[in-house]
Amino acid sequence: MYHHSSHASHPAAGSAAGVLDPVPADSRDAIHFQRCTWCATAMFHRLLCPVCQGSELRTERSEGVGTVRHSTVVHRNTPAARNVSLIEMAEGFVVRGRVMGPPVGIHSGDRVRLSTAQDPVRGEPVFQLLDEPYRGAWT
Numbered sequence: 001m002y003h004h005s006s007h008a009s010h011p012a013a014g015s016a017a018g019v020l021d022p023v024p025a026d027s028r029d030a031i032h033f034q035r036c037t038w039c040a041t042a043m044f045h046r047l048l049c050p051v052c053q054g055s056e057l058r059t060e061r062s063e064g065v066g067t068v069r070h071s072t073v074v075h076r077n078t079p080a081a082r083n084v085s086l087i088e089m090a091e092g093f094v095v096r097g098r099v100m101g102p103p104v105g106i107h108s109g110d111r112v113r114l115s116t117a118q119d120p121v122r123g124e125p126v127f128q129l130l131d132e133p134y135r136g137a138w139t
Contacts, residue, residue, distance in 0.1 A: 031062040031117050031125055033093045042092040064114030065090045066127070071110075073103040087112060087127060097125035 034057035035042050036049035048055055071085040083103040088094050098119060099106045112127035119126050 029114075029117055031064060031089070031095060031114060032059050033062055033089070033091060033095075034058065035060050035091075042089075044093045044095045060091070062089050062091055062093075062114070065130070066095075066112055066114075068099060068106060068108055068110040068112060069094065070108060071099065071103075071106040085127070087125075095125055097127055098122070099127045099129065101129060 031044075033042055033044050034046055036052060036054045037056040037058055038054040039049060039052045041049050041051045042060075043050060043057075046057070049057065066087040066089040069086045069088045071083050073081050074084050075081050081103045083099055083106045085097060085099050085106060086094055087097055087099075099110070099112055100115060106129075111130040113130050115126045115128045117125050
């Protein structure tokens with residue numbers, strides 16, 4: 001359980017504790033990630049670097065382009081089937097999100113671009129396909 005005391009100091013921008021702060025309203029169109037100042041590993045919403053365990057993380061803004069590494073179709077707790085995908089961003093971190101389009105049409109290797117950083121219902125990033133799929137074009 002997290003307890004906020006009015007006597008506690010606020011973390012500096014880019015500090016590890018800052019990943020739990022709400023996203024500013026003007027940056028809802030971007031994904032912000034952390035980069036370790038010691039080993040340069042990129043990560044998403046971590047308090048410590050998973051490689052060197054360093055706590056000196058700086059916040060950076062992603063360009064919003066990535067590749068689907070895994071996608072699955074989910075049928076529970078939703079009125080219609082939806083996809084849940086793991087997206088490897090160009091900067092080297094992985095984020096869980098949703099790719100717009102028919103859930104069965106999203107595949108590993110598809111290139112995507114951030115559409116919105118926060119789905120209004122689920123609070124996860126939403127992506128759109130960058131290239132039209134060519135599957136079935138040769139049949």
